[in-house]
Amino acid sequence: MFVYEKRLQFPVRITESNPEIAQVIISQYGGPDGEAGASMRYLSQRYAMTNPKVAALLTDIAVEELSHFEMVGAIVYQLTRDLSIDEIERSGFDKYYVDHTTGIWPQAAGGVPFNANQFQSKGDPITDLFEDMAAEQKARTTYDNILRLVKDPEVADPIKFLRAREIVHFQRFGEALRIVQEDLDFKNFYAFNPAFD
Protein backbone atom coordinates (compact mmCIF):
# COMPACT_ATOMS: atom_id res chain seq x y z
CA MET A 1 0.00 0.00 0.00
CA PHE A 2 1.21 3.46 -0.81
CA VAL A 3 0.32 6.93 0.43
CA TYR A 4 1.06 10.17 -1.37
CA GLU A 5 2.53 13.36 0.07
CA LYS A 6 1.89 16.43 -2.04
CA ARG A 7 5.48 17.67 -2.27
CA LEU A 8 8.71 16.71 -4.04
CA GLN A 9 11.45 14.92 -2.07
CA PHE A 10 13.82 17.76 -3.02
CA PRO A 11 12.55 21.10 -4.38
CA VAL A 12 12.58 21.64 -8.16
CA ARG A 13 12.50 25.37 -8.99
CA ILE A 14 13.54 25.90 -12.62
CA THR A 15 12.71 29.32 -14.04
CA GLU A 16 14.41 29.07 -17.48
CA SER A 17 13.14 26.56 -20.05
CA ASN A 18 15.80 24.48 -21.80
CA PRO A 19 14.49 21.83 -24.22
CA GLU A 20 18.05 20.69 -25.16
CA ILE A 21 18.93 19.61 -21.62
CA ALA A 22 15.38 18.26 -21.03
CA GLN A 23 16.00 15.75 -23.85
CA VAL A 24 19.12 14.50 -22.02
CA ILE A 25 17.62 14.40 -18.51
CA ILE A 26 14.55 12.43 -19.68
CA SER A 27 16.84 9.37 -19.80
CA GLN A 28 16.64 9.24 -16.00
CA TYR A 29 12.84 9.15 -16.33
CA GLY A 30 12.50 6.16 -18.66
CA GLY A 31 16.00 5.28 -19.86
CA PRO A 32 18.05 2.09 -19.23
CA ASP A 33 19.31 3.27 -15.81
CA GLY A 34 16.41 5.58 -14.99
CA GLU A 35 14.12 5.93 -12.00
CA ALA A 36 11.15 4.07 -13.55
CA GLY A 37 13.29 0.95 -13.97
CA ALA A 38 14.81 1.38 -10.50
CA SER A 39 11.46 1.50 -8.70
CA MET A 40 9.95 -1.37 -10.74
CA ARG A 41 13.10 -3.50 -10.23
CA TYR A 42 13.08 -3.21 -6.43
CA LEU A 43 9.29 -3.54 -6.07
CA SER A 44 9.36 -6.70 -8.21
CA GLN A 45 12.40 -8.33 -6.59
CA ARG A 46 10.94 -8.16 -3.07
CA TYR A 47 8.94 -11.40 -3.28
CA ALA A 48 12.05 -13.58 -3.59
CA MET A 49 13.89 -11.87 -0.71
CA THR A 50 13.78 -14.39 2.10
CA ASN A 51 15.44 -12.12 4.66
CA PRO A 52 12.89 -9.63 6.09
CA LYS A 53 15.52 -6.90 6.61
CA VAL A 54 16.42 -7.03 2.92
CA ALA A 55 12.75 -7.16 1.83
CA ALA A 56 12.10 -4.02 3.95
CA LEU A 57 15.10 -2.27 2.43
CA LEU A 58 13.95 -3.05 -1.13
CA THR A 59 10.50 -1.65 -0.33
CA ASP A 60 11.87 1.53 1.24
CA ILE A 61 14.38 2.19 -1.56
CA ALA A 62 11.69 1.46 -4.21
CA VAL A 63 9.44 4.06 -2.58
CA GLU A 64 12.27 6.62 -2.64
CA GLU A 65 12.86 5.81 -6.33
CA LEU A 66 9.20 6.64 -7.03
CA SER A 67 9.86 10.05 -5.43
CA HIS A 68 12.88 10.40 -7.74
CA PHE A 69 10.75 9.42 -10.76
CA GLU A 70 8.43 12.28 -9.78
CA MET A 71 11.36 14.70 -9.35
CA VAL A 72 12.87 13.88 -12.77
CA GLY A 73 9.41 14.28 -14.31
CA ALA A 74 9.12 17.70 -12.62
CA ILE A 75 12.57 18.73 -13.94
CA VAL A 76 11.70 17.76 -17.55
CA TYR A 77 8.26 19.37 -17.18
CA GLN A 78 9.66 22.69 -15.90
CA LEU A 79 12.37 22.70 -18.59
CA THR A 80 9.77 22.42 -21.36
CA ARG A 81 7.30 25.12 -20.22
CA ASP A 82 6.17 27.91 -22.57
CA LEU A 83 8.21 26.82 -25.61
CA SER A 84 7.63 28.58 -28.90
CA ILE A 85 7.44 26.53 -32.11
CA ASP A 86 10.68 28.23 -33.14
CA GLU A 87 12.47 27.04 -29.94
CA ILE A 88 11.05 23.53 -30.46
CA GLU A 89 12.49 23.39 -33.99
CA ARG A 90 15.88 24.91 -33.13
CA SER A 91 16.48 22.70 -30.06
CA GLY A 92 15.72 19.40 -31.83
CA PHE A 93 12.81 18.88 -29.45
CA ASP A 94 10.56 18.54 -32.53
CA LYS A 95 11.17 14.75 -32.68
CA TYR A 96 9.70 14.34 -29.19
CA TYR A 97 7.06 17.04 -29.62
CA VAL A 98 5.49 15.37 -32.67
CA ASP A 99 4.46 12.32 -30.58
CA HIS A 100 3.98 13.79 -27.09
CA THR A 101 3.57 17.59 -27.48
CA THR A 102 5.06 18.64 -24.09
CA GLY A 103 3.60 15.72 -22.15
CA ILE A 104 6.03 13.64 -20.07
CA TRP A 105 6.64 10.11 -21.41
CA PRO A 106 9.18 7.51 -20.18
CA GLN A 107 11.91 7.15 -22.80
CA ALA A 108 15.70 7.19 -23.04
CA ALA A 109 17.52 10.28 -24.38
CA GLY A 110 17.86 8.47 -27.72
CA GLY A 111 14.07 8.02 -27.99
CA VAL A 112 14.01 4.32 -26.98
CA PRO A 113 10.83 3.69 -24.95
CA PHE A 114 10.89 2.44 -21.35
CA ASN A 115 10.96 -1.36 -21.34
CA ALA A 116 10.89 -3.95 -18.53
CA ASN A 117 13.94 -5.58 -20.18
CA GLN A 118 15.93 -2.73 -18.62
CA PHE A 119 15.87 -4.64 -15.32
CA GLN A 120 15.75 -8.17 -13.99
CA SER A 121 13.88 -9.94 -11.25
CA LYS A 122 15.72 -13.26 -11.19
CA GLY A 123 14.21 -14.84 -8.08
CA ASP A 124 17.68 -15.27 -6.56
CA PRO A 125 18.57 -12.82 -3.75
CA ILE A 126 22.33 -12.85 -4.43
CA THR A 127 21.89 -12.40 -8.19
CA ASP A 128 19.33 -9.62 -7.67
CA LEU A 129 21.40 -7.72 -5.07
CA PHE A 130 24.45 -7.71 -7.34
CA GLU A 131 22.22 -6.26 -10.07
CA ASP A 132 20.90 -3.65 -7.62
CA MET A 133 24.40 -2.49 -6.66
CA ALA A 134 25.38 -2.26 -10.35
CA ALA A 135 22.13 -0.39 -11.11
CA GLU A 136 22.89 2.25 -8.46
CA GLN A 137 26.37 2.77 -9.91
CA LYS A 138 24.99 3.01 -13.48
CA ALA A 139 22.47 5.62 -12.36
CA ARG A 140 25.25 7.54 -10.55
CA THR A 141 27.36 7.49 -13.75
CA THR A 142 24.39 8.79 -15.76
CA TYR A 143 23.87 11.66 -13.29
CA ASP A 144 27.62 12.46 -13.54
CA ASN A 145 27.27 12.53 -17.35
CA ILE A 146 24.25 14.84 -17.05
CA LEU A 147 26.10 17.16 -14.62
CA ARG A 148 28.90 17.69 -17.17
CA LEU A 149 26.26 19.04 -19.59
CA VAL A 150 24.20 21.14 -17.15
CA LYS A 151 25.25 24.77 -16.59
CA ASP A 152 22.17 26.13 -14.76
CA PRO A 153 22.45 25.65 -10.94
CA GLU A 154 18.65 25.48 -10.71
CA VAL A 155 18.87 22.27 -12.76
CA ALA A 156 22.15 20.99 -11.30
CA ASP A 157 21.03 21.16 -7.63
CA PRO A 158 18.24 18.54 -7.79
CA ILE A 159 20.43 16.38 -10.10
CA LYS A 160 23.25 16.49 -7.49
CA PHE A 161 20.76 15.42 -4.81
CA LEU A 162 19.64 12.45 -6.95
CA ARG A 163 23.28 11.49 -7.64
CA ALA A 164 24.08 11.46 -3.91
CA ARG A 165 21.13 9.18 -3.19
CA GLU A 166 22.44 6.58 -5.67
CA ILE A 167 25.60 6.37 -3.56
CA VAL A 168 23.62 5.87 -0.33
CA HIS A 169 21.49 3.15 -1.95
CA PHE A 170 24.63 1.39 -3.23
CA GLN A 171 25.98 1.38 0.32
CA ARG A 172 22.74 -0.04 1.78
CA PHE A 173 22.50 -2.75 -0.92
CA GLY A 174 26.09 -3.73 -0.10
CA GLU A 175 25.03 -4.27 3.51
CA ALA A 176 21.97 -6.23 2.32
CA LEU A 177 24.19 -8.53 0.27
CA ARG A 178 26.37 -9.15 3.34
CA ILE A 179 23.25 -9.94 5.40
CA VAL A 180 22.05 -12.49 2.81
CA GLN A 181 25.51 -14.08 2.57
CA GLU A 182 25.66 -14.40 6.36
CA ASP A 183 22.40 -16.40 6.20
CA LEU A 184 24.06 -19.02 3.98
CA ASP A 185 25.51 -22.18 5.51
CA PHE A 186 28.54 -24.29 4.60
CA LYS A 187 26.39 -26.51 2.35
CA ASN A 188 25.82 -23.52 0.08
CA PHE A 189 29.41 -22.34 -0.13
CA TYR A 190 29.04 -21.08 -3.70
CA ALA A 191 25.96 -19.02 -2.84
CA PHE A 192 23.52 -20.66 -5.25
CA ASN A 193 19.94 -19.45 -5.06
CA PRO A 194 19.10 -19.39 -1.33
CA ALA A 195 15.45 -18.59 -2.13
CA PHE A 196 14.75 -21.74 -4.18
CA ASP A 197 17.09 -24.61 -3.26
Next chain:
Amino acid sequence: MQNRNMTCSDRVRLLEEIGKVDFAMKDLNLYLDTHPSDVQAIESFRYYNSVKKQLMKEFAEKYGPLSLDNVEADAREWSWSLQPSPWERGYH
Protein backbone atom coordinates in the same frame (compact mmCIF):
# COMPACT_ATOMS: atom_id res chain seq x y z
CA MET B 1 -8.48 30.68 7.57
CA GLN B 2 -6.23 29.18 4.93
CA ASN B 3 -3.96 31.48 3.00
CA ARG B 4 -3.38 30.00 -0.48
CA ASN B 5 -0.80 32.55 -1.53
CA MET B 6 1.69 30.25 -3.32
CA THR B 7 4.60 32.69 -3.15
CA CYS B 8 4.18 33.32 0.59
CA SER B 9 7.70 32.96 2.03
CA ASP B 10 6.46 31.35 5.25
CA ARG B 11 4.75 28.67 3.16
CA VAL B 12 7.94 27.89 1.21
CA ARG B 13 10.04 27.95 4.42
CA LEU B 14 7.68 25.52 6.15
CA LEU B 15 7.65 23.23 3.09
CA GLU B 16 11.44 23.24 3.04
CA GLU B 17 11.58 22.44 6.78
CA ILE B 18 9.24 19.47 6.24
CA GLY B 19 11.49 18.32 3.36
CA LYS B 20 14.62 18.44 5.56
CA VAL B 21 13.03 16.61 8.48
CA ASP B 22 11.52 13.97 6.18
CA PHE B 23 14.88 13.51 4.46
CA ALA B 24 16.53 12.78 7.83
CA MET B 25 13.77 10.23 8.50
CA LYS B 26 14.22 8.59 5.08
CA ASP B 27 17.97 8.26 5.50
CA LEU B 28 17.57 6.84 9.03
CA ASN B 29 14.85 4.50 7.71
CA LEU B 30 17.21 2.93 5.12
CA TYR B 31 20.08 2.76 7.63
CA LEU B 32 17.86 1.10 10.26
CA ASP B 33 16.66 -1.53 7.77
CA THR B 34 20.17 -2.98 7.77
CA HIS B 35 21.11 -1.91 11.36
CA PRO B 36 17.89 -2.68 13.27
CA SER B 37 19.57 -2.71 16.72
CA ASP B 38 21.03 0.81 16.63
CA VAL B 39 19.05 2.41 19.47
CA GLN B 40 20.59 5.84 18.90
CA ALA B 41 19.33 5.85 15.30
CA ILE B 42 15.89 4.66 16.46
CA GLU B 43 15.83 7.55 18.95
CA SER B 44 16.74 10.03 16.18
CA PHE B 45 14.01 8.59 13.94
CA ARG B 46 11.48 8.98 16.75
CA TYR B 47 12.53 12.61 17.27
CA TYR B 48 12.29 13.62 13.58
CA ASN B 49 9.00 11.74 13.24
CA SER B 50 7.41 13.81 16.03
CA VAL B 51 8.80 17.08 14.56
CA LYS B 52 7.45 16.16 11.10
CA LYS B 53 3.98 15.39 12.47
CA GLN B 54 3.91 18.81 14.11
CA LEU B 55 5.10 20.63 10.96
CA MET B 56 2.64 18.74 8.71
CA LYS B 57 -0.18 19.77 11.05
CA GLU B 58 0.97 23.40 11.06
CA PHE B 59 1.24 23.44 7.24
CA ALA B 60 -2.23 21.92 6.83
CA GLU B 61 -3.78 24.50 9.15
CA LYS B 62 -2.13 27.42 7.34
CA TYR B 63 -1.93 26.34 3.68
CA GLY B 64 -3.88 23.10 3.22
CA PRO B 65 -3.04 19.40 3.64
CA LEU B 66 0.09 17.75 2.17
CA SER B 67 -1.31 14.34 3.05
CA LEU B 68 -4.82 12.92 3.41
CA ASP B 69 -4.08 12.35 7.13
CA ASN B 70 -4.02 16.12 7.55
CA VAL B 71 -7.38 16.96 5.96
CA GLU B 72 -9.26 19.14 8.45
CA ALA B 73 -12.12 17.33 10.18
CA ASP B 74 -14.47 20.31 9.79
CA ALA B 75 -13.41 21.33 6.26
CA ARG B 76 -16.14 22.85 4.10
CA GLU B 77 -14.25 22.33 0.84
CA TRP B 78 -11.82 19.69 -0.45
CA SER B 79 -8.59 21.71 -0.45
CA TRP B 80 -6.55 18.58 -1.34
CA SER B 81 -7.61 18.85 -5.00
CA LEU B 82 -7.96 22.63 -5.14
CA GLN B 83 -4.27 23.35 -4.56
CA PRO B 84 -1.65 23.35 -7.33
CA SER B 85 0.54 20.29 -7.97
CA PRO B 86 4.07 19.99 -6.54
CA TRP B 87 5.73 19.73 -9.97
CA GLU B 88 4.45 23.18 -10.97
CA ARG B 89 6.89 26.09 -11.07
CA GLY B 90 6.48 28.17 -7.93
CA TYR B 91 5.17 25.33 -5.74
CA HIS B 92 8.43 24.80 -3.86
